[in-house]
Amino acid sequence: MRPSRRISAIAAPAGDSWALYSRARRMKEAGEKIVTLTIGDHDWTTPETVIAAMAEAARAGHTGYSHMAGLPELRAALARREQARSGVPTGPGNILVTTGGQAALFAAMMAGLDPGDRALILSPYYPTYPETVRAAGAVPEELQTVSENGFEPTRAQLEAQAPGCRLMLVNSPHNPTGAVYSRETVEAIADVARAEDMWLVSDEVYAGQVHEGAHLSPRSLPGMAGRTLVIGSMSKSHVMTGFRIGWVCGPEEMIDRMEELSVTTTYGVPGFIQHAALHALREGDAIEAETAARYRRRRDLALKALEGANAIRLLPPKGGMYLMLDIRATGMTGKTFAEALLDQERIAVMPGESFGEAAAGHLRVALTCEDAALEDAMRRIAAFAAQRAAAA
Numbered sequence: 001m002r003p004s005r006r007i008s009a010i011a012a013p014a015g016d017s018w019a020l021y022s023r024a025r026r027m028k029e030a031g032e033k034i035v036t037l038t039i040g041d042h043d044w045t046t047p048e049t050v051i052a053a054m055a056e057a058a059r060a061g062h063t064g065y066s067h068m069a070g071l072p073e074l075r076a077a078l079a080r081r082e083q084a085r086s087g088v089p090t091g092p093g094n095i096l097v098t099t100g101g102q103a104a105l106f107a108a109m110m111a112g113l114d115p116g117d118r119a120l121i122l123s124p125y126y127p128t129y130p131e132t133v134r135a136a137g138a139v140p141e142e143l144q145t146v147s148e149n150g151f152e153p154t155r156a157q158l159e160a161q162a163p164g165c166r167l168m169l170v171n172s173p174h175n176p177t178g179a180v181y182s183r184e185t186v187e188a189i190a191d192v193a194r195a196e197d198m199w200l201v202s203d204e205v206y207a208g209q210v211h212e213g214a215h216l217s218p219r220s221l222p223g224m225a226g227r228t229l230v231i232g233s234m235s236k237s238h239v240m241t242g243f244r245i246g247w248v249c250g251p252e253e254m255i256d257r258m259e260e261l262s263v264t265t266t267y268g269v270p271g272f273i274q275h276a277a278l279h280a281l282r283e284g285d286a287i288e289a290e291t292a293a294r295y296r297r298r299r300d301l302a303l304k305a306l307e308g309a310n311a312i313r314l315l316p317p318k319g320g321m322y323l324m325l326d327i328r329a330t331g332m333t334g335k336t337f338a339e340a341l342l343d344q345e346r347i348a349v350m351p352g353e354s355f356g357e358a359a360a361g362h363l364r365v366a367l368t369c370e371d372a373a374l375e376d377a378m379r380r381i382a383a384f385a386a387q388r389a390a391a392a
């Protein structure tokens, strides 16, 4: 029997993006000492108070089916958060609670695209983007941003590539590059989305981790709330990756339709998880601020450790929990460099190519280990790159 064309289309490319991560993980499980700076998962656990709230909610009986679109109190809390960030009047009806940001992305693609439609994605991208578009039966079209422009798209690029696309997917603060789009860029994105009558999916899962500049949501720009679907998640902001809790914020009519997707997929997020999320939000800004501060400190330490590294071009991230390094001076691809680094130095980072062609010749370093180990890893990466550049 033949699997569907849809599942065949999404199965092939995804595997390769994570190949190095999977190899490093197997080495670690076999007892090797590996410095793991690959995927965006924190090296510390969820705050104890959030875990306690989850257990308490389960003991209090929140173990049955929960609300399909999300607990009313949680939807209201998330609506307040989105309103505070964007200034756009937002109510519980504008929020769909999902099993993480990834399910929110999937829901947005299913709701915004018909089979055969084209969706504009900006390379480099979070590796699930092309497959999530394909999962909806649509076709991803890539716009290549360049490191010389801070990996932001230009108005001319957007105007050239948007026509004919039904949806555009953008992400700021950006994974993997750490770009935080300027007002000029966000305005260009919004102008083009309006001019071409497109849905705009704005992935803002790192909105609470801005180290330089300010986050501007395109939803807040004139005429955009009716066509923008914001993707949110508590994975990165509240150290809750494994809880699988995220949301979509969008026009009420669209959110109503998207609720039907929960019926055919997850049947809603477990009640005790939603209560834990509500608790985390009610605790105020402390968890999110502490998480962001930790990554900012590590970013600064890593950049300092790399000062004077002549075979690496630094691209200081303005937001998020990663650092991009341009290693093209070594003459190696990101993939061959990362493979050799893992074999020889036992340091695991992601090859830029995992995030699309635009990140070829780069590495993405997740800032996911303690200060001293991170500084040491950075110095060893710099020395390794210098050695390779000298041999090139």
Ligand code: PLP
Residues within 6 Å of the ligand: 040, 099, 100, 101, 102, 103, 126, 171, 175, 203, 205, 232, 233, 234, 235, 241, 245, 246
């Ligand atoms: N969007 C971006 C840009 C990400 O980097 C991630 C995770 O790394 C996600 C979405 C998905 O996050 P989650 O499904 O854990 O909420």
